[in-house]
Amino acid sequence: MRVRKNASEITDDTLLWYSRAVEAMKKKDITDPTSWWYQGAIHGYGLDKSANLALGESWSQFSIWQQAQGFPPPNSLVHSQFWQQCQHGTWYFLPWHRMYLQFFEAIVAKTVIELGGPENWTLPYWNYCDANNPALNDDQQLQALNLPTEFGTKQPTPDFTGLWMEERAQYTLSSKQDASCEAALALEHFTTVQPSQSFGGVKTGFSHDSGTFGKLENNPHNLIHVDIGGAMGDPNTAALDPIFWLHHANIDRLWQSWIDRGRENTSDSSWLDQAFDFHDAKANPVSVKVKDVLSTEALGYTYSENYPDVKSHDGNKVSALISLEGNEMFDTIAATTKSFSLSSKSTSAKLEFLPEKQQVAKVSALATLTTQRSSQVIIALDNITGSGVVGPVNVFVKTFASSERVFVGKIGLFGLTQASTASVRHAGTGLNVELDATEALEQLRKQSGWKIEDLRIEIEPNRELGEANVIVGRVSIKAEV
């Protein structure tokens, strides 16, 4: 049994051999399924030439792919069933990435042996969740925000040049909030009608990207992608950064940790029987079904450590979430009526409220402190379109009269450009993200003179937008019926 270990606790040569294997795989032609380039293109491929020059970044999708051996690849490959297959915004997000990692790990392991390294090379994971681990002290928590040192900072770490990537916006996550793992793990259901209550994502057909993110996919998955930024910030280049694979190993570990808490995957046969195409380590095509990858042990690996089952993680959000059954109905009580652009500063969304008589939701419960469990409130941002790599975006609530804002959560617009362009794989209608706003509104309603109609939502990117642009189609507030 292979044991996938925490990259920052590894004492053997795993990362050294990973670095050497990356360099060897980069020398292979893009048409070779075991090359670094082909493996990256399975996730996504694109040749957009725009770069975030305003942020001092000089790279683009095009400049990154241009480095590939054998570039440009034949069109037949670009449009084959093997390339551009990544499953985001869907309940296939977790199983597809598990398969992807499994074959990648086998290819790297074979490469390591060919280079004269040890047998059984195993993919490590990047445990950024430790940034919120209450068992660690402040220094240790902050340390978890850094890329493992072998991946370099502004320059490569000697002996680990294969793990370095020039095309990164940051080497340290900008905030612990981008790596909060407990809120997703506390959810009870794999899939529900409400994306923010779904651990594994929403039910879709075979989809490259439906645009609607489940809880785990938004935070931490998307936020880690866009916070590191650069190649990692875009699905068309993300898997070319060696840290991508350690990030997804951690996501896969979180799935296993969730199962080990006694949770269950969906038993829907359309999920279980969905098949995906890959290549094995010998470059032979293989087709794998979701039901074939539900046990990591059957696949031959485990994790050195589960994500701890600590109820106090991420503060008290957990208690509110844990009481949810997963079948609550939500009613829209307020929404914006016009789309609006984000700026690098704060943008305030003007909401229009339904007359109270027409609201089915328990809005009245929101306005008092007498109810036992406050009704759940969701803030939904829909049809977010635009282009470029955008860093994490903060969402706050405040009242019209007060300048004091309350933090609701963050959204990661991973795949923004693709989701905004109509194509075979995308409707072009943009990304959709939901945040649980129950705790934030509870805090807000303690302010004197609180009236729900005075509510404002503020949206603020935590990095300059540069040449990226973001249009939010609609912001709405949904309360439990």
Ligand SMILES: [Cu+2]
């Ligand atoms: Cu990813």
